Amino acid sequence: MPMVLLECDKVIPERSKHIYLKVEGEDQRDFLPISNAATIPGTLSERGCAFCGAKLVIGGVLKDTIQMIHGPIGCAYDTWHTKRYPTDNGHFNMKYVWSTDMKESHIVFGGEKRLEKSINEAFDEMPDIKRMFVYTTCPTALIGDDIKAVAKKVMSERPDVDIFCCECPGFAGVSQSKGHHVLNINWINEKVGTVEPEITSEYTMNFIGDFNIQGDTQLLDQYWKRLGIQVVAHFTGNGTYDDLRAMHKAQLNVVNCARSSGYIANELKKQYGIPRLDIDSWGFSYMAEGIRKICSFFGIEERGEKLIAEEYAKWKPQLDWYKERLQGTKMAIWTGGPRLWHWTKSVEDDLGVQVVAMSSKFGHQEDFEKVIARGGAGTYYIDDGNELEFFEIIDLVKPEVIFTGPRVGELVKKLHIPYVNGHGYHNGPYMGFEGFVNLARDMYNAKANPLLKLAATDIRGAKSALKEAAE
Numbered sequence: 001m002p003m004v005l006l007e008c009d010k011v012i013p014e015r016s017k018h019i020y021l022k023v024e025g026e027d028q029r030d031f032l033p034i035s036n037a038a039t040i041p042g043t044l045s046e047r048g049c050a051f052c053g054a055k056l057v058i059g060g061v062l063k064d065t066i067q068m069i070h071g072p073i074g075c076a077y078d079t080w081h082t083k084r085y086p087t088d089n090g091h092f093n094m095k096y097v098w099s100t101d102m103k104e105s106h107i108v109f110g111g112e113k114r115l116e117k118s119i120n121e122a123f124d125e126m127p128d129i130k131r132m133f134v135y136t137t138c139p140t141a142l143i144g145d146d147i148k149a150v151a152k153k154v155m156s157e158r159p160d161v162d163i164f165c166c167e168c169p170g171f172a173g174v175s176q177s178k179g180h181h182v183l184n185i186n187w188i189n190e191k192v193g194t195v196e197p198e199i200t201s202e203y204t205m206n207f208i209g210d211f212n213i214q215g216d217t218q219l220l221d222q223y224w225k226r227l228g229i230q231v232v233a234h235f236t237g238n239g240t241y242d243d244l245r246a247m248h249k250a251q252l253n254v255v256n257c258a259r260s261s262g263y264i265a266n267e268l269k270k271q272y273g274i275p276r277l278d279i280d281s282w283g284f285s286y287m288a289e290g291i292r293k294i295c296s297f298f299g300i301e302e303r304g305e306k307l308i309a310e311e312y313a314k315w316k317p318q319l320d321w322y323k324e325r326l327q328g329t330k331m332a333i334w335t336g337g338p339r340l341w342h343w344t345k346s347v348e349d350d351l352g353v354q355v356v357a358m359s360s361k362f363g364h365q366e367d368f369e370k371v372i373a374r375g376g377a378g379t380y381y382i383d384d385g386n387e388l389e390f391f392e393i394i395d396l397v398k399p400e401v402i403f404t405g406p407r408v409g410e411l412v413k414k415l416h417i418p419y420v421n422g423h424g425y426h427n428g429p430y431m432g433f434e435g436f437v438n439l440a441r442d443m444y445n446a447k448a449n450p451l452l453k454l455a456a457t458d459i460r461g462a463k464s465a466l467k468e469a470a471e
């Protein structure tokens with residue numbers, strides 16, 4: 001039976017429907033783990049909330065937009081600065097955080113006046129910034145504050161500003177995934193088509209689902225520039241509010257993160273007839289394949305081959321240096337969802353690394369279909385995993401390096417297992433050819449770090465240089 005009941009889940013046996021062990025030769029269509037379903041009571045979920053999916057993941061990446069969070073102060077701090085998405089204008093998005101700082105009296109008497117005052121204050125404080133996202137949170141949604149009416153009033157009084165409202169409180173869905181969806185759909189319905197872009201190339205595309213984690217977007221932008229392709233809008237890495245209003249004018253939508261941003265690509269196809277092309281931007285073979293697909297769409301195949309050859313000549317020897325040393329390493333990936341299927345085969349093909357366990361916080365059925373198809377047999381595939389399960393899985397598969405977030409990362413560090421930040425990266429970018437060498441380097445450095453062994457040493461009672469020095 002490929003669905004697994006772990007020892008720690010004996011008291012919540014329903015968890016076995018979320019944990020799958022791939023066995024050679026079986027028909028995976030019969031055994032997909034349940035996903036995108038409400039967390040089972042008793043499980044300490046590591047999921048985020050729907051508001052977080054909209055704000056932290058997509059909106060907060062924009063480089064020229066105030067992110068006004070209408071709620072208690074904690075909703076602001078906890079969705080700020082935990083991801084690293086720099087910008088080429090001095091990281092405006094990471095320097096500031098905005099909140100209406102709701103208190104009990106605003107909950108009792110209504111928070112619309114407070115919101116109006118906060119919006120005006122923020123624009124007054126930052127006269128160069130003319131764009132804003134306003135988000136509801138759980139309490140302001142529950143009391144029914146009409147944020148759209150407030151935004152409309154401010155826009156009529158300040159004709160040079162534009163405001164987008166995202167009504168997606170934390171409880172709107174089972175995980176952050178709902179926030180992606182709401183933001184995608186509201187944006188296309190309310191804002192796309194309201195700005196006409198300046199077209200400077202005969203080849204134009206939107207790049208969708210890149211969030212410039214430690215410069216990913218900026219690295220890939222060098223490729224598009226060399227190929228002569230104009231990126232009309234990035235959804236949303238290093239992007240601007242007004243570029244995103246002009247998405248309807250691109251000839252092609254290239255999608256990297258299909259989970260968070262596939263919705264807008266589908267709508268652009270439906271409403272404007274723009275084709276959607278999915279690529280993987282991590283890994284040498286995948287990146288080359290992605291460039292080939294894009295170039296063949298535009299009929300500029302030779303340019304693509306030239307770029308790939310140049311990049312391979314420059315970076316492949318470095319990748320191979322790491323491959324020699326990482327070959328056979330057992331890796332675990334515990335992130336949101338898409339990175340499981342983006343990475344499992346690329347680390348195998350490019351670095352000889354074997355992924356032995358993967359957990360997704362909020363992936364949907366299609367994510368598990370992709371990851372199980374690409375992943376190996378003998379590997380665990382988990383939906384909405386928790387700490388106890390991770391500890392047990394570690395004992396079962398003994399990973400030698402774990403790509404996950406800082407919180408779980410701190411736990412595995414205590415077990416003296418090397419950890420690399422699989423969300424915000426250690427020292428990125430990780431996309432593209434150069435980026436994948438960075439990923440290999442961080443994996444190798446984590447594994448080879450002598451401090452891990454030292455940290456595990458108990459020197460009590462032993463004669464050590466350290467002790468002698470202290471005596």
Ligand code: CFM
Nearest residue numbers: 057257260335336337338339423
């Ligand atoms: Fe897409 Fe992302 Fe991810 Fe994501 Fe995320 Fe992320 Fe992730 Mo952290 S948009 S789904 S909601 S690739 S923040 S940049 S790393 S969990 S796998």
